[in-house]
Amino acid sequence: MQRVTIAQVAERAGVSTATVSRVLSRRGQVSAAVERKVRRAADDLGYQVNVIARALRNSRTDTVGMVVPSITNPFFTSLVESVEHALGKEGKELFLCDARSDPRIEARRLASLAARNVDGIIVSPSHGVDSRPAVQQTADRLPLVQLDRFVDGTTTDWVGVDDVAAMRQVMDHLHDGGARSAAFIGSLMTHSSTEQRFAGFRRRAEELNIEVKPDQVLLGDYSVEWGEAAVARLIAEGGLPDALVCADDLIALGATRACRAHGFVVPQQVQVTGYDDIEFSRLAEPALTTVHQPRDRIAAEAVRLLAAASLAKDAERGPHARISLVPTLVVRDSTRATQTPPDRI
Amino acid sequence: MQRVTIAQVAERAGVSTATVSRVLSRRGQVSAAVERKVRRAADDLGYQVNVIARALRNSRTDTVGMVVPSITNPFFTSLVESVEHALGKEGKELFLCDARSDPRIEARRLASLAARNVDGIIVSPSHGVDSRPAVQQTADRLPLVQLDRFVDGTTTDWVGVDDVAAMRQVMDHLHDGGARSAAFIGSLMTHSSTEQRFAGFRRRAEELNIEVKPDQVLLGDYSVEWGEAAVARLIAEGGLPDALVCADDLIALGATRACRAHGFVVPQQVQVTGYDDIEFSRLAEPALTTVHQPRDRIAAEAVRLLAAASLAKDAERGPHARISLVPTLVVRDSTRATQTPPDRI
DNA sequence: CACCTCAATGCAATCGATTACAGTCGAGTT
DNA sequence: AACTCGACTGTAATCGATTGCATTGAGGTG
Numbered sequence: 001m002q003r004v005t006i007a008q009v010a011e012r013a014g015v016s017t018a019t020v021s022r023v024l025s026r027r028g029q030v031s032a033a034v035e036r037k038v039r040r041a042a043d044d045l046g047y048q049v050n051v052i053a054r055a056l057r058n059s060r061t062d063t064v065g066m067v068v069p070s071i072t073n074p075f076f077t078s079l080v081e082s083v084e085h086a087l088g089k090e091g092k093e094l095f096l097c098d099a100r101s102d103p104r105i106e107a108r109r110l111a112s113l114a115a116r117n118v119d120g121i122i123v124s125p126s127h128g129v130d131s132r133p134a135v136q137q138t139a140d141r142l143p144l145v146q147l148d149r150f151v152d153g154t155t156t157d158w159v160g161v162d163d164v165a166a167m168r169q170v171m172d173h174l175h176d177g178g179a180r181s182a183a184f185i186g187s188l189m190t191h192s193s194t195e196q197r198f199a200g201f202r203r204r205a206e207e208l209n210i211e212v213k214p215d216q217v218l219l220g221d222y223s224v225e226w227g228e229a230a231v232a233r234l235i236a237e238g239g240l241p242d243a244l245v246c247a248d249d250l251i252a253l254g255a256t257r258a259c260r261a262h263g264f265v266v267p268q269q270v271q272v273t274g275y276d277d278i279e280f281s282r283l284a285e286p287a288l289t290t291v292h293q294p295r296d297r298i299a300a301e302a303v304r305l306l307a308a309a310s311l312a313k314d315a316e317r318g319p320h321a322r323i324s325l326v327p328t329l330v331v332r333d334s335t336r337a338t339q340t341p342p343d344r345i
Numbered sequence: 346m347q348r349v350t351i352a353q354v355a356e357r358a359g360v361s362t363a364t365v366s367r368v369l370s371r372r373g374q375v376s377a378a379v380e381r382k383v384r385r386a387a388d389d390l391g392y393q394v395n396v397i398a399r400a401l402r403n404s405r406t407d408t409v410g411m412v413v414p415s416i417t418n419p420f421f422t423s424l425v426e427s428v429e430h431a432l433g434k435e436g437k438e439l440f441l442c443d444a445r446s447d448p449r450i451e452a453r454r455l456a457s458l459a460a461r462n463v464d465g466i467i468v469s470p471s472h473g474v475d476s477r478p479a480v481q482q483t484a485d486r487l488p489l490v491q492l493d494r495f496v497d498g499t500t501t502d503w504v505g506v507d508d509v510a511a512m513r514q515v516m517d518h519l520h521d522g523g524a525r526s527a528a529f530i531g532s533l534m535t536h537s538s539t540e541q542r543f544a545g546f547r548r549r550a551e552e553l554n555i556e557v558k559p560d561q562v563l564l565g566d567y568s569v570e571w572g573e574a575a576v577a578r579l580i581a582e583g584g585l586p587d588a589l590v591c592a593d594d595l596i597a598l599g600a601t602r603a604c605r606a607h608g609f610v611v612p613q614q615v616q617v618t619g620y621d622d623i624e625f626s627r628l629a630e631p632a633l634t635t636v637h638q639p640r641d642r643i644a645a646e647a648v649r650l651l652a653a654a655s656l657a658k659d660a661e662r663g664p665h666a667r668i669s670l671v672p673t674l675v676v677r678d679s680t681r682a683t684q685t686p687p688d689r690i
Numbered sequence: 691c692a693c694c695t696c697a698a699t700g701c702a703a704t705c706g707a708t709t710a711c712a713g714t715c716g717a718g719t720t
Numbered sequence: 721a722a723c724t725c726g727a728c729t730g731t732a733a734t735c736g737a738t739t740g741c742a743t744t745g746a747g748g749t750g
Contacts, residue, residue, distance in 0.1 A: 003486075003736090005735095005737085006736065006737060007737095016699065016701075017700090017737075017738090018699070018701075018702095018737095018738080018739075019698085019700075020737095021737060021739080022698095022699090022738090022739090024737095025737085027739085028699095028739085029698060030699085031697085031698060034698080048456065048459070048460050049736090049737075050462070050735090050737070051461045051462070052397055052400045052406070052461065052735090052736080053401050053705090053736035053737045053738090054736080054738075055705095056395075056397050056398050056401050056704095056705050056706070056707095056735090056736080056737080057705050057738050057739090058738070061397070071416075071426055072419070072422050072423055072624070074417070074419070077416055077422055078417055080416060081416055081417055081443060093442075093457060094442075095440055095441075096441040097438075097439075098426060098429055111393065112438060114393065115395065116396045116397065117395070117397050224624070257628060260630075279417070280628075283599075283625075284628070284630075285629075285630035350705095350706060351706065351708095352706080352707095360729075360730085361729065361730045361731075362706090362707075362708090363707095363708080363709075363729070363730060363731080364728085365707095366707060366709080367708090367709090367728095367729090370707085370708080372708085372709085373709085373728090373729095374726095374728060375728070376727085376728065376729090379728080379729085394706090394707075395705090395707070397706080397707095398706035398707045398708090398735090399707055399708075400707095400735095401706080401734095401735050401736065401737095402706080402707050402709090402735050403707085403708070404735075
């Protein structure tokens with residue numbers, strides 16, 4: 001159970017700990033003969049560096065921390081996977097934390113990551129406002145990149161997609177399919193992502209002359225249940241519009257399900273769109289039209305930014321980057337294809 | 346950017362580092378006046394312990410490592426969430442790793458966790474045989490609990506569900522619904538979970554006199570795609586049996602989808618069952634009948650075992666525990682309820 | 691042959707927090 | 721008054737790996 005230390009390897013090889021360290025970390029000059037002896041001894045004893053001790057000395061851990069609002073949301077899960085993959089190429093590891101969509105838990109996680117001397121942090125903040133203190137404070141102490149969502153009024157690097165451009169594509173597509181009225185189902189405006197998506201939705205709706213009744217903008221949270229509840233409410237309060245634009249796929253899946261449960265045919269009577277392109281969106285009945293986020297690109301950019309920030313020490317930190325990538329619309333069966341003759345033109 | 350150390354706090358408070366440490370870690374006697382001074386100084390400077398240094402000294406990190414085959418599989422994701430929750434109550438944190446279903450990556454992760462001095466490891470091994478060396482080796486060095494799946498021939502603690510009992514429930518239910526023949530769609534027999542589930546399936550099928558054609562046992566992997574492919578193959582090779590018993594929900598979702606795509610009505614013409622009860626199983630069309638795993642219980646037991654193992658030092662490690670919990674069948678719409686008169690009796 | 695250079699190696703300090711041990715001091719005992 | 725006890729506090733060692741500086745010695749130069 002007790003671990004093998006560098007001192008034991010040194011003794012066995014008949015050299016000093018300094019030499020062992022030089023061999024094992026490939027720094028400094030060591031004669032071939034000694035190198036062989038040391039490696040031999042290390043292998044025999046099954047030596048493994050103590051990452052903790054090394055980290056203390058080097059104040060580098062080769063570990064990046066990541067905090068997401070919810071690990072059960074498939075979008076974040078696959079984002080995490082992409083990030084881990086990107087980090088792997090740099091020989092770094094990922095320390096993943098779930099904030100349970102609670103800014104207080106999020107703050108604890110961030111503090112804990114900082115205390116662990118991670119080399120940098122990637123965070124998708126849980127709340128557009130309440131997450132600010134913790135995020136800003138953490139960003140002051142070490143490299144930090146916000147992903148997908150961002151906190152209002154913070155100055156850190158950010159990588160995400162252009163929600164407004166995405167919504168323009170969605171609306172154009174729905175319009176092509178004959179939609180003349182639409183509802184928006186999102187989360188409370190406490191996430192930048194909902195804000196942006198709603199802004200894009202509203203602007204393009206106006207331009208295309210698609211009607212959006214004030215009481216058909218429903219805000220809850222990112223969950224299947226909320227999608228179901230929102231549709232139930234719409235139906236109870238006067239019926240469905242031509243299209244339901246949802247701020248994420250979970251909501252859209254719930255919405256679709258509720259439509260069908262209430263006897264509405266998707267997409268003939270109501271078109272439904274999602275956002276994120278999680279795996280299950282393709283399995284729904286009907287398969288969901290949604291916005292595909294380029295997760296690998298997002299992850300790669302985030303990792304690149306972190307690496308850059310680690311190099312540029314304190315003083316010389318330049319202005320922060322805001323990288324927004326262009327997402328693509330994935331047309332499936334929950335909307336009407338352009339070819340389909342619209343119902344009422 | 347540079348961190349505040351205990352020495353700076355000590356200087357500011359006009360005491361020694363020892364005293365500061367005693368105050369901050371609530372150990373040893375310190376007069377009220379001094380305590381106040383120290384806390385004051387610590388707050389003023391925004392002191393935060395350096396977890397790395399503490400870990401080096403104490404050789405405890407209050408961190409548990411967890412390795413799962415795939416973080417994109419919703420079952421594991423929710424298991425992770427449960428574990429994190431259970432650990433939180435003990436003031437411990439979770440370091441999560443994804444093995445990408447590859448025993449080699451898994452081995453690297455395990456080694457890396459050990460090098461980081463985690464206090465214990467929870468692993469759901471990727472492979473029933475190839476994972477052995479790494480798992481056993483790691484278990485020899487620190488407390489380790491296997492979750493859900495386990496590796497053949499290892500002697501470590503394990504927590505999971507009684508797959509055989511679960512399959513008995515599944516088969517009884519299908520039989521009640523009139524099934525007289527069935528196919529099994531699972532992963533290759535490289536996971537203990539598939540093995541156990543198949544064993545339970547086969548045994549109960551015999552007892553109930555349900556026909557299982559040898560070529561209707563299809564083994565692939567835990568994925569939606571495989572479920573789809575397997576059904577396509579069954580149809581091509583002579584048609585579907587009365588029931589499709591799937592080793593997990595992803596497979597079942599794919600299978601259901603394929604059935605419908607080929608014009609088979611579920612559950613009237615084919616009954617389908619899953620395993621795990623992931624969230625999306627309830628959203629499928631039709632909603633999936635599946636086996637619910639008591640994730641919170643599993644997680645709690647695992648955490649308890651780890652804590653126990655950490656206490657009992659080396660020598661006195663008793664025999665290893667194998668805890669199997671009883672899962673429950675969740676009947677939804679992809680099978681025929683008992684009441685429904687079977688088609689052909 | 692005296693002296694210099696440079697590769698190879700060892701010594702010891704260092705990272706930051708914890709803690710065994712020792713010293714100080716005031717109050718209580720005899 | 722001398723002594724004991726215990727509450728506080730400080731000194732310094734410790735965890736394990738890394739690294740600046742010093743040392744050694746072989747080979748080269750004038």
